[in-house]
Amino acid sequence: xxxxxxxxxxxxxxxxxxxxxxxxxxxxxxxxxxxxxxxxxxxxxxxxxxxxxxxxxxxxxxxxxxxxxxxxxxxxxxxxxxxxxxxxxxxxxxxxxxxxxxxxxxxxxxxxxxxxxxxxxxxxxxxxxxxxxxxxxxxxxxxxxxxxxxxxxxxxxxxxxxxxxxxxxx
Numbered sequence: 716x717x718x719x720x721x722x723x724x725x726x727x728x729x730x731x732x733x734x735x736x737x738x739x740x741x742x743x744x745x746x747x748x749x750x751x752x753x754x755x756x757x758x759x760x761x762x763x764x765x766x767x768x769x770x771x772x773x774x775x776x777x778x779x780x781x782x783x784x785x786x787x788x789x790x791x792x793x794x795x796x797x798x799x800x801x802x803x804x805x806x807x808x809x810x811x812x813x814x815x816x817x818x819x820x821x822x823x824x825x826x827x828x829x830x831x832x833x834x835x836x837x838x839x840x841x842x843x844x845x846x847x848x849x850x851x852x853x854x855x856x857x858x859x860x861x862x863x864x865x866x867x868x869x870x871x872x873x874x875x876x877x878x879x880x881x882x883x884x885x
Contacts, residue, residue, distance in 0.1 A: 726872060727872070733876065734872060734873060734876060736867055736873070737810050737873065737876065740806070740810065740821065740864070740867070741806065741807035741810045741811065742807070744803045744804075744806040744807050744810075744824075745803075745804065745807045747803045748799075748800050748801075748802075748803030748804035748806075748807075749804075751796055751797075751799055751800035751803065752797070752800045752804070754796055755793040755794075755796035755797050755800060756793075757793075758789045758790070758792050758793030758796065759789065759790065759793045761786075761789040762786040762787075762789035762790045762793070763786075765786040768785070768786050771783035771784055771785045772784050802820065802824070803824075805817075805820065806820050806821060806824070810877070813876065813877055813878055814877065814878075815877055815878050815879045817877055818868050818873065818874060818877040818879045819879075821864060821867070821868040822864070822865060822868040822869065824864060825860075825861045825862070825863070825864025825865035825866075825867075825868060826861065826865060827861070828857050828858075828860050828861030828864060829857070829858055829861025829862055829865060830861070831857045831861070832854045832855065832856070832857030832858025832859070832860075832861055833854065833858060834854070835850060835853040835854035835857055836850060836851065836853070836854025836855065836858065837850075837854070838850075
C-alpha cells in the first residue's frame with residue numbers, strides 16, 4: 716500500500732509540459748467564476764428593473780414569508796458576489812502564466828472550501844424546523860474538494876511548476 720509520501724511524489728500526466736490537474740483546476744475555476752459573474756449580473760438587472768427606487772417590492776416564499784426588498788439590496792448582494800467571482804477568475808490566469816501567487820490562491824481556496832464543508836456539515840440548513848445537526852450531503856462535497864485542493868497545491872511538482880518554494884529542495 717502506498718504511503719502518503721508516495722502520493723505526494725506521484726507524477727501526473729503532462730500536457731505541453733504542464734500538469735493535467737492544473738488544467739482541470741483552471742477550467743473548473745473559470746466555469747465557477749463565470750457562473751458567479753452571471754449571478755451577479757442577474758442581481759444588477761434585478762435592481763435595474765425597478766421603476767421607482769423609493770418603493771420596495773414585496774418578495775418571499777413559504778420559508779421566510781413576505782419581505783420588502785429595495786433595489787439597493789440587489790446591488791449589495793451583486794457587489795458581494797463579485798468578490799469570489801474575481802478570485803475564481805484570477806486563479807486560471809495565474810495558473811496559465813505560472814505565477815507563484817496562483818499556488819497560494821489555490822491553497823487558500825482549498826482551505827476556504829474545507830472550512831465551508833465543515834460548517835455545512837454541522838450547521839443545519841433549516842434551523843427553524845429543528846433539523847438534525849449533521850448534514851453529510853451538504854458538507855462532504857465541499858470538504859472533499861477543499862482537502863484535495865490543499866493536497867494538490869502542496870505537492871512539490873505543482874510548486875515547482877508555479878515557481879514556488881526553494882529550488883534546492885524541490
